Amino acid sequence: MTFLKTAASALAIGAISASAATARDQIQIAGSSTVLPYAAIVAEAFGENFDFPTPVVEGGGSGAGRKKLCEGVGENTIDIANSSSRIKQSDIDNCASNGVTEIQEVRIGYDGIVFASDINGAEFAFTPADWYNALAKQVVVDGNLVDNPNKTWADVRADLPAQDIMAFIPGTKHGTREVFDVKVIEAGCEETGAFDIFKEANGGDKKAAGKSCNALRTDGVSVDIDGDYTETLARIDANKTAIGVFGLSFYQNNTDKLRVATMGGVVPTVDSIATGEYPVSRPLYFYIKNAHLDVIPGLQEYVEFFVSDDMAGPDGPLAEYGLVPDPELAKTQEAVANRTPMAPLN
Amino acid sequence: MTDMSQPGTAAPSGKNRSSLLAADARTKRRNASERRFRLMGLIAVSIGVLALVGLLTSILGNGLSSFRQTYIALDVYLDPAKLDKSGTRDIEKIKKVTTFGYKPLIEKALVAAIEKAGVDDQGLSGKKIGAMISPEAPATLRNYVIANPDKIGETIPFDLLAGGRIDGFFKGRVTMESAALDRNTSPEQLRLAEALRDKGIVVTRFNWAFFTSPDASDTRPEAAGLGVALLGSAYMMLVVLVLALPIGVAASIYLEEFARQNWLTDLIEVNISNLAAVPSIVFGILGLAAFINFAGLPQSAPIVGGLVLTLMTLPTIIIATRAALKAVPPSIRDAALGVGASKMQTVFHHVLPLAMPGILTGTIIGLAQALGESAPLLLIGMVAFVREYPGAPPEGFFDPASALPVQVYNWTTRGDPAFVERASGAIIVLLAFLLMMNIIAIILRRRFERRW
Structure with missing residues (x-):
């Protein structure tokens, strides 16, 4: 059969070229x-x-x-x-x-990490403490640790918009998550005083306290995104009141769809990150x-x-x-x- | 079930005799259940059709615009003071001027063109005007100059790509409102582009480059094309065809015609059916271990992709081929053996030609499956940014390349929204290929299939 011959010679060519x-x-x-x-x-x-x-x-x-x-x-x-x-x-x-x-x-x-919501949504001015109080499993109320009771951003801090808390944060496989954990959640943990309480409870062990800080609430207000920023953007498009975590470059390419939030009163730009004013970068x-x-x-x-x-x-x-x-x-x-x-x- | 006729209950004796003209309760029930079933079937079909229509409209709506592209026609003065300071036209010295050195020339040419056309420049600075042209343009210019160093000092007409946002504006993706918020463009730029279009300097036309040019980085979505991906996919399909068809057909013929029926062939048979159901990512893991780590074949190469897809396609081809061989009636074999043909002559002269349409159909469907497969390719490094075209085969099989489905995946992860259009365009191309292959399979079946 001719086709067998062709196949055999093709295989031979393949084998020769493999060695070459x-x-x-x-x-x-x-x-x-x-x-x-x-x-x-x-x-x-x-x-x-x-x-x-x-x-x-x-x-x-x-x-x-x-x-x-x-x-x-x-x-x-x-x-x-x-x-x-x-x-x-x-x-x-x-x-x-x-x-x-x-x-x-x-x-x-x-690389700067920015917090952004839908372009038509409310304007946000965050501090790391706000994020800790919004997303952590346990927060400090009247000097005691309690399970996070906050439902809206206004519950977190009175001058934030009265909008349900909903956050799309990078999944644990992303390097961005590490920065978010350290520079936002842990910083907020210390700011609110939760860190000291955790440290005391763990007998002065700083590492264990840091770990307790990073325990986020699991009642669905914080959603891990394991995909790319494009997925986060699509989620925000579908859920207009949510806040997402993005890289600065991604935000800069989508300024017509996203409204960026300030962190500690600083707007994230290439300059404010270069000078170190904007805290969340790596x-x-x-x-x-x-x-x-x-x-x-x-x-x-x-x-x-x-x-x-x-x-x-x-x-x-x-x-x-x-x-x-x-x-x-x-x-x-x-x-x-x-x-x-x-x-x-x- | 209800439609089982039971004489006792079906026709109760006495005056309640059933009539053929008036439906009794039981007939009505049966008819109603049939209507219900038809309705359910109809609903099932319409859900399927709706999903398909939804998918197609979304993809076509997003992607059809990728087949058109906006260009800016410019006369660029190739300034010797910038491009060849030594004046020797020495190619090595000309090459020292990087694309950064070409950018100002284009900027100047566009500003001059705007002035010449008498268009209001909307108060934009030269830099902002230059930003309307794709960052790909300096590379186009530099390649031209290196190919034609004698043209330095002349004014040459070029068709340069417009920037992604300008292109998006003419396709309706970017609007004045979105541009006002966009840091990469401004309404002034869009108004200027509109005025330039009215003067015929900016034109939107069919985008051949989408099929021929390689991928481009995140800053220039307008230049991204499918060239490398198409070539990579073609190479992989060639490898799959050349390997999977003979191996699959040989295996099926042996199993079907020659092998004795015993526990070993039974085991092989079960395993083949099993392999057909193995998730494709498993073949990727196997390919990474066997072909790259053990055999030392290069990363991102179509040969490895082809080998992995061959493993994946083999079971499909074997199952289809065996079914085709089984469908050839035993009388053909008996007749051939009866006139004295050997077993091999019987198979190759009579059975195989009759089974060919079925085998080819199975092969094409297997290939179509392989063409759309992306999961195993993720593991062998084909989801990469590749801009160099692979060389001619056979060496080209070992050069890095991309593939259609992974190019789609790649583009959907990019930050610039213009890549959404490109990804949808790539899906349309992929769907067109799949449709074509399936149509060929159907035609083959219709034309050559024989019924006994």
Whole structure:
């Protein structure tokens, strides 16, 4: 039968070409979906302006990206891991056990986390304490811890709108949630005095107290969103009185649909985050495997291009998209040029 | 049940005799139950149709506009003072000028065009006017200059992409009200764009680039296209076809025609049926472990995607092929064997050609299933930002590529609302391909199917 012959020869061709797989010539990047849009912007510009192919950028999450980075050295492993949180000692140990000894840490800037509601809704001015009193499982009333009785924002603080509390917050797999927990909920916990009561109850154990702070109410007013910000936006579109948690860049692309709330009286902008006035922000990083620097063509050039003033500077496309530029960019540029591996975590 | 006729109760003796003309209570009950069933069937069908109509209107409403795109026709002066300071026309030196260096040229050209057309510039600054053009435009210009360095110093007409918000305005996605709140555009820009359209400088036309250009980053949704995804999907389907068809057909022929019926073949049979029901993500996990981590095949490559989808499609093809072989009547085999054909001649000369339409239909349906599959591809790195087209096969099978369904997924996660339109457009393309494959399957069945 002719078709059997064709199939057999096709299989043969497949087998031959499998063995003739050529060396990888494009950079491979994976990791945080928060860093992904920035990395894609840089990758695109890099492909346009250099004679190297455009890097392949994958999402998947910070933790997954770092794990992939630490899988070993070689063309089958990625070159760069994007991360919206700092690398952990466990990652470094994992890397070392797989022969990945030299890693460069590059801080590309800061990401602001904003609270926003439907554009036609009421205006909100929050403080971390408001969020704690709205979402925590137990809050302080008259010096005692009680199960959260607040139904509307006006119950939380009289000058907030009398609107049912409904919040869409990032799910626990998101790096954004960590920032929300630490910079909003825990800060509010301390502000309201709940932290001290928790600490006392736990015999002065700060860690246990922090954990108690982060216990959120489970009666449906706080909804974890495991998807992307687009999902949060769709939820807010359907539920006009809800408040959602977004990244600054996402909000900046959807200012016609979202009304942003102030935090501690500060409006989140690239500037107010850069000066540290707006409290809820976090640094963004990427990690490079130094062993790949002279193996994968264009890797060093890509890294230097990423942190160049043209891209990551205050007037570059990244800042325009919503990245808060790092004031210490010059230091990063120098470190990258010298390929300085990161020092042990302190 | 009620429609079981029981002589005792059905026709009670005496004067209550049933008539064919007047329906008695039992007939009425039976008719009523039939009407009820019909109604339920009708409701079920209409729920299905409503869901389909809802889905299609939502997708078509969002996505049809992605097949049109707004362009700005500009005469750009390729300023040698900016692009080739040395004046040597040395290509290496020209390449040193990055796209950032081209942006001011375009800005200047648009400002000049506005002035020349005599349009009110709405008091916008040069930078704000420049922002009406896609960030993709400097790259278009730079590629042209690098390809034609001798044109530096001349004024060349270009068709440049308009920015995403301007494009959205002409498609009705962006309105004056939303623009007033939008930090990426302003009503002044939209009014200027409208005036430029009246002068014929801004035009909206069919968007071929949607099918040919690669993905684009979040800042330029207007430039994003399906080129790499289409190519990646095509490569994967090729791999699936080349591997799954012969393996699946060979396995089915052996099982159906040659293998003895014993516990081993029974076990294989049960396992094949089982595999057909395994969630596709499982094949992704298997593919990651076997093809990438063990065999060392590259990430994000169509070959790995194709292999994974082959595993997923095999059971479908085997089941369809076996059904097709079974449908060939034994008399054909008996006749062939009777005139002295060997078992193999019988199968390949008589049974297989008769079963071919069924096999092809099964294969096409399997391929259509594979084409729309995204879950296993998530695990092998195909959900990536890929801008380079994969090379020609066979090397191209090993280059990174995207695929249609994962491109849809990818675009739905982007922050810029313009990507919603792109994602819906990609869904329309995917649906068109699926529809085409299913129609081919139906035609094959109609044309070549034989009944005995």
